[in-house]
Amino acid sequence: MFYKMKNILRLFVIITIHFSCQESEQETINEKFIFNYNLHESLPNEWVTEFYTIIGNLEILIPAKPRSYQNNMNIYSWVSNIDKPFKKNIGNTTGACICGNDKERYMVLEIPENEFKFNQIHRYSVIAHEYFHVYQMSLSKSFFDGDIELKWLTEGTAASFESIFIQQFYEKNYFLEAQTEVDISAVSNPKIFEKFNSSSDKDQNYSSSVFIALALTKELQKKGISEEKAFRLIYKDFWELNPTDNNWKIKFEQLFSFTVEHFYTKLGDYTNDLNNVIPSENIKIENIFN
Ligand SMILES: [Zn+2]
Structure with missing residues (x-):
């Protein structure tokens, strides 16, 4: 009985596969990554x-x-x-x-x-x-395709997420251990951190990019947004808008309700000290993404 059932089931699976192949040339997507x-x-x-x-x-x-x-x-x-x-x-x-x-x-x-x-x-x-970059790619095809560079946000998010992860699971402050070498340009000329080429010598272990990304969460909090939500906006929601080099400034304004230029001007009010922007020690990743 069991054997017979198994064969029927197998036949059904073969037919199903056959028909779905005929219907579409698309490769099947795994249920889970x-x-x-x-x-x-x-x-x-x-x-x-x-x-x-x-x-x-x-x-x-x-x-x-x-x-x-x-x-x-x-x-x-x-x-x-x-x-x-x-x-x-x-x-x-x-x-x-x-x-x-x-x-x-x-x-x-x-x-x-x-x-x-x-x-x-x-x-x-x-x-x-x-x-984190794999996650980012899964949210944004443009990022997967390499159609957005925006280093301070692509790397600033991955590198700050890295530190929050370490803080949560290993109780070490990787921000202060390895990401404090913030270049003065992060506050005086942040635009250069949009490109790898123009800022590679000013971004040791992505410290400057981390600083700018964290400063963005601080600016969002000044508008009454919670810390967790501010991180969700830069870690998830922004990438879901599938920004490209050509339209990211529009998507930025749409999501954060201020312009990139306004944000860059605000950075001028900060000193290039990571201590001024590091997140709470008790922030939890599950609360950022829930
Ligand atoms: Zn990276």
């Missing part, structure tokens, strides 16, 4: 265990939505003292990034050897940073 893990044996077991815990937490807190343009991703990770063990898949890519080509995007996490030697929290925070 799928990561394929390529973790090299050079990584310590302790890190690998923590890696899966972190990804599990992120998938609950900010699940990347599966989209027709992207519903799965390979993650390649190894320790920097090993020479490019995934060369056949990702070429000469090193460091940490969401990188790739026309065919595929992947997450690369080459963890510097010293981060294990000195127990640096960056070996974990980098996972949250790169995952």
